[in-house]
Amino acid sequence: MNFAVRKCLTLVLIGLGLLHTAENSKILVVFSHLGRSHFDVFEPYLEQLAAKGHQLLVISHFPRKRPTPNYKDIDLKAITKVNQTVNILSYADIAKMDQIVSAFVLSAWAAEVCENAFEHPDVQKLIKSDEKFDLLITETFNTDCFLAFAHRFQIPVIGFSSCVFMPWTPDRVGNPDNPAYIPTQFVASSDRMDFTERFSNTFWYLFHKLHYSFLMDPRAHKIAKKHFGESLPALSTLARNTSLIFVNNHFSVNRPRPLVPGIVEVGGIHMKPAKTLSKVSPASYPSFIVYYQY
Ligand SMILES: *[C@@H]1O[C@H](CO)[C@@H](O)[C@H](O)[C@H]1NC(C)=O
Numbered sequence: 001m002n003f004a005v006r007k008c009l010t011l012v013l014i015g016l017g018l019l020h021t022a023e024n025s026k027i028l029v030v031f032s033h034l035g036r037s038h039f040d041v042f043e044p045y046l047e048q049l050a051a052k053g054h055q056l057l058v059i060s061h062f063p064r065k066r067p068t069p070n071y072k073d074i075d076l077k078a079i080t081k082v083n084q085t086v087n088i089l090s091y092a093d094i095a096k097m098d099q100i101v102s103a104f105v106l107s108a109w110a111a112e113v114c115e116n117a118f119e120h121p122d123v124q125k126l127i128k129s130d131e132k133f134d135l136l137i138t139e140t141f142n143t144d145c146f147l148a149f150a151h152r153f154q155i156p157v158i159g160f161s162s163c164v165f166m167p168w169t170p171d172r173v174g175n176p177d178n179p180a181y182i183p184t185q186f187v188a189s190s191d192r193m194d195f196t197e198r199f200s201n202t203f204w205y206l207f208h209k210l211h212y213s214f215l216m217d218p219r220a221h222k223i224a225k226k227h228f229g230e231s232l233p234a235l236s237t238l239a240r241n242t243s244l245i246f247v248n249n250h251f252s253v254n255r256p257r258p259l260v261p262g263i264v265e266v267g268g269i270h271m272k273p274a275k276t277l278s279k280v281s282p283a284s285y286p287s288f289i290v291y292y293q294y
């Protein structure tokens with residue numbers, strides 16, 4: 001290869017390198033829910049974004065234990081006075097919760113977390129700052145109050161649901177959720193419903209959507225307006241601006257359903273490559289296993 005060609009190639013490579021740097025985004029991340037199980041799903045995704053060179057500012061109850069390059073935390077634990085982020089609900093509690101209790105619990109958690117998170121001094125500073133971001137990534141779960149950040153910074157939104165869709169999620173991106181054959185979250189039916197199951201599914205589908213639109217959403221809007229000003233558009237308007245939703249579903253587990261291209265099933269995103277098992281020699285088997293081998 002002659003010198004000129006090599007020089008030219010080097011320049012092209014440097015150019016590509018620069019282009020690559022220019023692609024790195026500044027991302028505001030808000031995962032406000034205080035349950036560790038939700039954050040466990042988001043965490044590996046955030047780690048990968050930071051590892052790929054994106055600059056993250058993460059508002060959550062789960063700050064990094066060790067400093068991670070490109071990853072800055074605003075820790076909500078102090079302000080929400082949370083001393084427990086795991087085992088908040090036992091299976092026995094969940095079994096006891098009916099549709100109405102579930103709706104009210106989600107609603108109470110949402111109001112609490114919106115109210116507290118916006119009061120955090122660093123969040124206050126952020127709201128008043130003229131920082132520039134390229135993207136908001138936030139949980140699509142029991143509140144849309146944090147979509148106010150997307151409006152404030154005029155940035156697109158990626159939603160992330162750590163569980164199956166809440167009943168009020170699919171229509172923000174125009175996704176079908178016909179209750180005749182798609183069981184609503186909180187209803188224990190499969191996708192092969194008889195008439196009674198369809199009737200009950202439709203009833204609860206309407207109940208949850210109306211509860212969200214007429215009680216949960218206006219309450220969250222009121223809280224957000226206190227901090228972002230009276231001119232903040234309705235949260236449902238901001239929600240309809242969502243560009244993409246990742247959902248921790250997989251059709252093999254949660255049954256197939258129609259999905260628009262704006263929804264991507266990422267079930268299993270939090271699974272890390274399996275570690276190799278330690279070697280076990282026959283001598284270290286418990287004696288009863290050795291016995292049954294012969
Ligand atoms: C958190 O701590 C407070 C005071 O230390 C205590 O009263 C409360 O029960 C604790 N909450 C939980 C969920 O453990």
Ligand SMILES: *[C@@H]1O[C@H](CO)[C@@H](O)[C@H](O)[C@H]1NC(C)=O
Pocket residue numbers: 150151154155156157233237238241
């Ligand atoms: C919707 O998002 C775009 C940027 O992606 C922004 O320009 C527009 O203002 C947003 N709409 C609202 C109502 O915030």
